[in-house]
Amino acid sequence: MLWQVDPSAPQPLYEQLASSVRRAVAEESVAVGERLPSAKDVAASLDVNPHTVLRAYQLVRDEGLIELRRGRGAIVTASHPGRGRVATLVSELVAEASRVGMGRDDLARLIQKGT
Amino acid sequence: MPTPRGHQPAELAPAHVTLVPLAVIAACVGGGAALLWSVRDELPTQIATHWDAAGRADGFSTLTEVLVTDVAFTTVMPLALLGLGLAMRQTRVLGPTSGGLAAFLAVLLFGGAFAQRGIEAPSSAGVDLALWLAYAAGILVGVSLWLVTRRRTRPAAEPGLSLPPGAPVLATPATTKVAWTGSLRRPVNTLVPLGLGGVLVLGSVALGVATGALALWLPTAAIFAAVFGFLYATIEARVTIDAGGVRARGLGVVPLATIPLSAIENATLAHVDPLRDFGGWGLRGGFDGSWGLVTAKGDALRLERAGDSPYYLTVTDAAAAAAAVNTLIGRHSGVGEDRSSS
Numbered sequence: 001m002l003w004q005v006d007p008s009a010p011q012p013l014y015e016q017l018a019s020s021v022r023r024a025v026a027e028e029s030v031a032v033g034e035r036l037p038s039a040k041d042v043a044a045s046l047d048v049n050p051h052t053v054l055r056a057y058q059l060v061r062d063e064g065l066i067e068l069r070r071g072r073g074a075i076v077t078a079s080h081p082g083r084g085r086v087a088t089l090v091s092e093l094v095a096e097a098s099r100v101g102m103g104r105d106d107l108a109r110l111i112q113k114g115t
Numbered sequence: 116m117p118t119p120r121g122h123q124p125a126e127l128a129p130a131h132v133t134l135v136p137l138a139v140i141a142a143c144v145g146g147g148a149a150l151l152w153s154v155r156d157e158l159p160t161q162i163a164t165h166w167d168a169a170g171r172a173d174g175f176s177t178l179t180e181v182l183v184t185d186v187a188f189t190t191v192m193p194l195a196l197l198g199l200g201l202a203m204r205q206t207r208v209l210g211p212t213s214g215g216l217a218a219f220l221a222v223l224l225f226g227g228a229f230a231q232r233g234i235e236a237p238s239s240a241g242v243d244l245a246l247w248l249a250y251a252a253g254i255l256v257g258v259s260l261w262l263v264t265r266r267r268t269r270p271a272a273e274p275g276l277s278l279p280p281g282a283p284v285l286a287t288p289a290t291t292k293v294a295w296t297g298s299l300r301r302p303v304n305t306l307v308p309l310g311l312g313g314v315l316v317l318g319s320v321a322l323g324v325a326t327g328a329l330a331l332w333l334p335t336a337a338i339f340a341a342v343f344g345f346l347y348a349t350i351e352a353r354v355t356i357d358a359g360g361v362r363a364r365g366l367g368v369v370p371l372a373t374i375p376l377s378a379i380e381n382a383t384l385a386h387v388d389p390l391r392d393f394g395g396w397g398l399r400g401g402f403d404g405s406w407g408l409v410t411a412k413g414d415a416l417r418l419e420r421a422g423d424s425p426y427y428l429t430v431t432d433a434a435a436a437a438a439a440v441n442t443l444i445g446r447h448s449g450v451g452e453d454r455s456s457s
Contacts, residue, residue: 001295001296001297001432001435001438002285002293002294002435002438003292003293003295003296004285004287004291004292005291005292006287006290006291006292007290007292008287008288008290009290012173028434029297029431029432034298036296037296037353037355041296042294042296042356044357045294045296045355045357045358045359046292046294046357047292048292069374071272075154
């Protein structure tokens with residue numbers, strides 16, 4: 001799977017890392033049951049803090065895409081890649097809204113209007 | 116779209132990579148024959164030359180027959196291996212292997228006969244010690260030859276080299292850090308090589324116990340364990356691509372391949388068939404001098420290396436892996452970073 005983080009982007013690094021995982025699940029470049037690299041390894045490859053990677057893993061764990069198992073690491077458990085795709089889009093939408101100065105409440109109202 | 120596999124064959128290694136193993140083979144044959152001839156008056160009339168599974172001598176030959184056979188084996192088999200290395204442009208691996216094989220055969224065959232000096236009854240001659248010494252000699256000579264003939268420095272890729280047309284690359288700003296992680300594709304359940312290796316190892320040990328010749332069968336068991344253990348580590352290999360280069364680690368820890376970005380000119384997709392192109396699976400040398408970690412038929416990441424043969428890795432999602440490599444080497448070499456997307 002591809003990992004991409006841009007320190008100059010407004011999105012927090014952990015959120016960008018989480019997007020990498022969501023994209024990989026959505027594109028099926030990681031399979032259910034596959035073990036993701038350790039937070040330490042990802043951090044070393046991207047030259048970021050391991051805690052940043054861990055936070056990203058915890059975020060996608062809370063979304064139900066992976067499980068964090070002691071001794072085994074991060075295991076992909078997503079059976080709904082579509083959900084991961086939506087989560088990626090939401091993350092990008094929030095980042096763009098933030099860039100143009102739109103608050104989350106305004107964004108929520110906009111989404112409500114659109115449904 | 117995978118690129119065709121055809122490319123220029125790898126260049127031949129320098130002459131000493133072939134000549135040094137050749138000299139070792141000659142020394143093993145000549146030295147072994149001379150040693151045996153020097154003690155010809157102390158050898159029994161009938162020399163034990165074959166042993167059963169229990170290590171009991173059950174085949175005998177005269178000195179002349181022993182000399183002819185041992186010279187033939189110690190010459191032909193290593194030379195055939197060296198010739199294969201020349202044909203496949205893999206002398207850096209098969210050269211030391213042929214020298215190690217010559218040492219193994221010389222110690223086993225000539226040494227096994229030499230050890231029968233002064234023996235009254237050749238049927239009592241054992242082979243355990245000769246076998247252990249032969250394995251040790253083979254490994255020592257093979258590793259030493261590899262150290263002497265291995266490549267010392269790797270040429271660096273020419274800076275500013277442009278990518279071939281159609282080579283995948285990521286459309287990301289220069290500030291984006293990129294990495295790719297994945298694994299080699301697994302063609303079979305990894306329990307298959309483990310199970311097969313286990314059967315062979317336990318079978319060798321069991322045979323040794325059953326025949327009361329455990330010392331004879333332990334080296335065989337150890338070799339099976341090493342071969343199948345390495346094969347398993349290859350199948351369960353994880354691959355990482357980042358600013359440090361392309362790295363493959365068996366079971367996450369056994370270093371299988373480390374290729375710095377500075378040594379890579381470009382990355383593309385290629386379609387490989389491990390059996391057709393490399394003669395098998397795992398860490399293999401190709402018939403055209405290329406190298407690879409090839410575990411399954413299909414798309415592979417092909418790394419064009421500066422001044423060296425291409426390297427193939429049958430990774431999952433090879434297209435993204437190739438794009439990551441090209442993006443990283445573009446930044447490493449300072450070539451323009453904003454290119455068409457993959």
